[in-house]
Amino acid sequence: MKTARVAYSGAIHTATPHGDQLRLADGRIVAEEAVVWLPPFEVGTLIALGLNYADHLKELSKELTVTAKDEPLVFLKGPGSLIGHRGQTRRPADATFMHYECELAVVIGKTARNVKKADAYGVIAGYTVANDYAIRDYLENWYRPNLRVKNRDTCTPIGPWLVDAADIADPMNLALQTTVNGKVTQSGHTRDMIFNVPFLIEYFSSFMTLYPGDLLLTGTPDGVVDCQPGDVIVTEIEGLGALVNTIAAQASATKP
């Protein structure tokens, strides 16, 4: 099953697909443009992977002084950067390189501690698509990538749907693709992850308790390009859906 969380007519609803439209939990059928799409569930701890695809690692290798070897490169994000499907992400006026990152997002469904790889799929509630934007101008070498790069308001669209784990036969066998204004700029495959989903669940749960609603963003493949105001960015994963986002201009950082 796929579910969305949308605002419509003064309330927040759970919605399911109904052809090209949406069916609200109370039975009303509405156009998908008639609602405001929210992140599809309430997100707890937000864990993100850096450099988890071999090709992306190569793409960025010139600016790296360490690479992922034995341990995943991980950073944590706060919930404030999340927005839903069809939202707007703001590009700061002084940015020269802002890029999307299409990522398989894994939603935890059970309290999980010391879970082995073989049991990892049993703690997953489902999957969604995340677009983990980065503004490379702000990258510094202190607790890299710093939150100014990776935890900005509006810079982490997720959705459109929470897709039940049961509907995805093998999350390590999904094609990913990003288009900018309809042109394909990134295409990859989840089988190319350096650390796969069962590994990651064993790894994280070996030192921290994962809770229902926690979200793992599993990294992005090669093919990130600069995005300008007005660009429509569609990050899509096979079986999970297409997450649409539009870049908007943000005024300079001084108070209006």
Added chain:
Amino acid sequence: MIVPPFQLAFDHAPYRLSGVVYGTLLNHRPAQQALGAQMLQAPYKAAPKAPVLYVKPLNTLVLDGAAVTVPLDAPELEVGAALGIVIGRSACRLTPQDALDHVAGYTIVNDVSVPHDSCYRPSVRFKARDGFCPIGPAVVPRTSVAHPDALRMQVWIDGVLQQETRTGDRVRNVAQLLVDVTDFMTLQPGDVLMLGVSAGAPRVRAGQEVAIEIEGVGRLVNHFVAESCNPGAAA
């Protein structure tokens, strides 16, 4: 979806913490001075420009009086005493003039870490273990703390004073830190932003008691206990 059982309630707005806690690193001038010329060398290559921030996730949050587990693989932990700035009103792009109006009050945070030298790309294993962020015991209203940038902070281990610093001498004081953080991320009511740990953080081992005292804000006490050799069963 459920949220882990962490709740610090208090009797003024916004009445409870949201569970979102951000740490700030290298905000104490002596902490930057201790790094000295290293800051200009690889891998850092320059002093930090933006505030150096990190997240203490929900699994780390515990209250005053809770036992903190010392992991088997890290017998000695760093005690990061920090002033916790509790947000009272949605805070976005604040100015130095209005920043403090958005503060509900102050609390004490013990930002526990596995000691690590590198600030380049440290593993989340160092800061995100279960129970690694005691907070409390209360949120003292902003109006009761006249000078948040001049409070005495003490760390006591088993009753012996191990560190005494002040909330002053910061690269960014409370108001300026709020200005620079909310320039790019909105803080919500109940979120906690740490002013940043001081240089010379003491270390603690299993079997010891840590008390952090901040003048006018209170005293946060936690026992540190050894991890059992047979850690929790798989879910």
